[in-house]
Amino acid sequence: MTALLAMIRRDIKIALRVGGGALIGVLFFLAVVVLMPFAIGPDLALLQRLGPAVLWLGALLASLLTLDRLFMADHEDGSLDLIAMSRTPLEFACAAKALAHWLAAGLPLVVATPVLGLLLNLDGSASLAIAATLLVGTPALTFTGMIGAALAVTLHRGGLLMAVLVLPLSIPVLIFGVAAAGAAITGPVSFGTPFQILCALSLASMVIGPFAAAASLRQGLD
Amino acid sequence: MTALLAMIRRDIKIALRVGGGALIGVLFFLAVVVLMPFAIGPDLALLQRLGPAVLWLGALLASLLTLDRLFMADHEDGSLDLIAMSRTPLEFACAAKALAHWLAAGLPLVVATPVLGLLLNLDGSASLAIAATLLVGTPALTFTGMIGAALAVTLHRGGLLMAVLVLPLSIPVLIFGVAAAGAAITGPVSFGTPFQILCALSLASMVIGPFAAAASLRQGLD
Amino acid sequence: MTLGPYASFIVWSYAVCALVVAILIVWVALDYRKQQAKLRALDAAGVSRRSKRNAAEVS
Amino acid sequence: MTLIDLANPTRFLKLTERLLPWLAGLTALLLAIGLAQSALAPDDYQQGATVKIMFVHVPNAWLSMFVWGIMSLSALGTLVWRHPLADVAAKAAAPIGAAFTFLALVTGSLWGRPMWGTYWEWDARLTSMLILFLMYLGLIALWRAVEDPSRAARAAAIFTLVGAINLPIIKFSVDWWNTLHQPASVLRVGGPALDKSFLIPLLVMAIAFSLLFITLHLAAMRNEILRRRVRALQMLQAAEQQGQLRSGAL
Amino acid sequence: MRLTGRGLRCVRGGREVFADLDFDAVAGEAVAVVGANGAGKTSLLRLIAGLLALAGGSIALEGGDSELTLPEQAHYLGHRDALKPSLSVAENLIFWQQFLGGEPADAQSSLAAVGLGHIAHLPAAYLSAGQRRRLSLARLTAVKRPLWLLDEPTSALDAEGQAMFARLMTAHLESGGLLVAATHTPLGIAARELRIGGAA
Amino acid sequence: MRLTGRGLRCVRGGREVFADLDFDAVAGEAVAVVGANGAGKTSLLRLIAGLLALAGGSIALEGGDSELTLPEQAHYLGHRDALKPSLSVAENLIFWQQFLGGEPADAQSSLAAVGLGHIAHLPAAYLSAGQRRRLSLARLTAVKRPLWLLDEPTSALDAEGQAMFARLMTAHLESGGLLVAATHTPLGIAARELRIGGAA
Ligand code: HEM
Ligand SMILES: Nc1ncnc2c1ncn2[C@@H]1O[C@H](COP(=O)(O)OP(=O)(O)OP(=O)(O)O)[C@@H](O)[C@H]1O
């Protein structure tokens, strides 16, 4: 337990120092949100309709951009060797790393969502609903992305290959995240069902992710 | 000249080997294009309207995902020291690296665009027009992104910080890229003007990018 | 046999299937030839019989 | 897995050598019968002649899932028993599975246009199939990206097992969400709800396609074994040259 | 306590590095693994540490804690020093101490023992090569483990650092520890030699 | 040819590392920079190579090519070895040769000279620590430069490798080259000592 807490604390510390603090995550999110109107064109109704999609894409992007170094950095400096040799099961260590990553990179996005909702012309309750979907959904992105990060170490490969492996796995999260968020705004479909599925996806990925990642890392040691 | 050619050849080789080949870039692009309908919702007319934006976002994403290691990898293994000491001016070396990156990561996207256009319900001439905008526009993404990559080395920072620095710089490219592509499809605005601006942006970034990056790298040596 | 108003869709389905299956068959056959040729070249280069046994074990 | 017991690659090669012609012949025969039967099958009272697309669409759709299932079993063989033939089986199956998935998607789209009025709809069945196709492509990319075959095999095995979660989603997507795609009418509890005049050609085609898969898979596995043999021999050749260089240098 | 390897075979990247290697290490005695570049010294240490899969043979630790696996009772000190540049010297050490399960009290004294007490607050990015190496060595004393696996531990250390490290090793051996070190230069303590790959 | 430094001052991370350092190196003579860990040996080499900004003083190379700056006439061999793991041994060397401007013909002989001729086709990721170091050394002979700046060049080399490297250095000095090496162990050739930071 001390070991896992130490791991979480260390990873958060590094993420905040190297990434430039939690604010950078929020700033990135802001940049994505500001970017969208330029890509789509300045149509307010359309923007509002696409609001949840934009926020979810931002979250996906942020996780893709930061996850690929999750294990690679530890592998390159030799930390992974020591972690694999330690008395803490590798599955738990992986889970701790993913949790730390989510706390440093995912949570700030969730917190910033209500503010950014204003920019996208969303009203208060819709923003809160989207924040809720992000809160339960982004862990799924982190924990599935973790599998890709571990495979990257095993394969000694990086770059887009990881994204190609991870994207299909994160499509369901995106679908139900946007569906739930969209339901909260426009409302014909019920919010509950996709939201529950989102929760289920998160829980499932929290179980499968660490095991798959640990298995992959064990295979990849050399 | 030999030196620059050698640099380009090396970087392409590494990009293809580590990233898993040019095909991976195309595959990534495909995944992004497939992803969009999930985020946006299954509305074919809307999809068609957003087609250029989706393709441009895919290109932006691919460059963001791969650019951050452009100089960092060379810095970490000490190559950058030798490059800085060499007889090749650092500006040219930077330009060569960016060119190699574009050849390995940008060009495949351009080539794949006509095929992906089919998925987005775009007709042949529209796809070709978008491919043309990507062809002249993606170098601008690479050459402005390079500045961020160089700053990342100077600041000893990575992750989202770089994206935050690069995104504002790439907004103009995105605007005119999407505008030109949109004009080619729907046609009320003329295609020529935004396209020319796009060309101008690319040319300007090809001049400014290497100088800014080299200056930043010189500051960052230690 | 009449295929009705949607004949082209039916024909296309079968045609695409035939094409893809044909590609698969050709790919497998060509790959086989290529590997055989490489093995023969290696044999000609005189990689010894003993090492061939080892190679079989390694693979 | 019929092949796992043939532990020795050399034995496997000998056996496939003898088996392949017979398998190929049988496949061709069954395909001919199946095609003839599907040509003679009556029109559906609802769907008209387009029901003929079913005879290629459904076998391809089944096989696309079945192949991923085979690869998952091979993945277990790779991870648990570390059997080299399991690596070979998984690697050889991926492109074939991708081809079947592609065909299921294309024939489905071609069927969807007359039936639903659209080539493509983002519903659960179609989407999960597309994800399957993307995962096949990702898997092939993964195999191709790494030269060291055993390293690639272990990573691919893990990815395959994680991706296997998609199979039940594809299968039950029509039950869990109301979609355009029709629910299971052959593989379902309570027996098939399909008329004999359609069921028999469909089953014949399904068996023919399965045989086609087995034939292609065995041939591709043979190629892969040969490829590894070539690689190992090349490495031995390099090692021999190294030995000569060493003794020359010292 | 006794560490034995029997009939070890190592394959890396499809090429055999060594085969049929036997070795013994007993408590209180240092084993120095020597051999030419590329002979397989690092590979042997990683095999023992469980970081490489054995292609043949077996490794066993007799007399250790039967509840723990071999790697869990070992320290591995490789070329890569498992330091995070953005954390301070003290933070780096304290993390490993907590993660590997030592008492947090003596991080400062471990740092002082390797001569880094005065720069505990500096980020690890600021360290010189020898200082980084010293910081890795501090891990050995901050967390108690009976088996030390050391890969060229004295590289980058100055003369005073090598003497300091020799004292650390002696103390470890005297307290009944085991020690296997791959090295090209003398370790500074008496050690039994294990040669890999003939006198190249 | 003659390399001189006068009144050098080095500041890193806001802390002064050394000040008022003078040194001379003349052609045909090796200078061994010695000193305790953290004394500033690496920093001095990086100052000379132009990879660190001088906080004071000046460095000049007399008798070199007047068209080229000092760094352009120097080889710098640091702890980080500037190798790309995904390229083969030969590809790595040939790249540096082409980029730094040597004749492409002799890559193979440079590799043979450092004892890597037989593994030229292996990816650099497969190399052991000593083999990596040898590959970096190959750069020194593959591209001709009058000034060699070497940071602990013998670390990770086996005895045979150290002897090989001593021969390389001797040949370089005999052909009128300059050589400044930071080191904790004897270089294997006669060298003038430059001590930084007192007898720590
Ligand atoms: C691109 C579009 C399509 C895709 C990806 C697709 C995919 C699939 C899949 C994966 C199966 C196997 C399901 C299972 O075994 O339970 C299947 C079966 C089937 N599909 Fe499609 N399909 C598509 C379009 C269509 C269309 C347009 C029709 C007809 C209107 C259709 C009719 C059927 C039928 C009748 C079955 C057999 C179901 C059974 O008997 O279990 N499909 N399809
Ligand atoms: N990147 C850096 N930023 C700030 N300070 C640094 C940096 N690198 C080294 N230092 C500091 O500068 C001083 C000299 O470091 P340097 O690497 O030159 O020492 P050295 O003599 O090479 O030591 P060693 O024998 O350990 O290699 C050290 O006190 C170190 O803490």
Ligand SMILES: Nc1ncnc2c1ncn2[C@@H]1O[C@H](COP(=O)(O)OP(=O)(O)OP(=O)(O)O)[C@@H](O)[C@H]1O
């Ligand atoms: N990651 C790897 N993949 C494949 N082969 C490797 C790998 N690392 C090392 N090898 C090969 O294994 C052999 C032994 O390497 P090892 O690192 O164990 O040597 P070593 O005795 O430690 O050498 P050194 O004295 O240079 O450190 C070498 O021939 C090397 O080429």
Ligand SMILES: [Mg+2]
């Ligand atoms: Mg070693």
Ligand SMILES: [Mg+2]
């Ligand atoms: Mg130093």
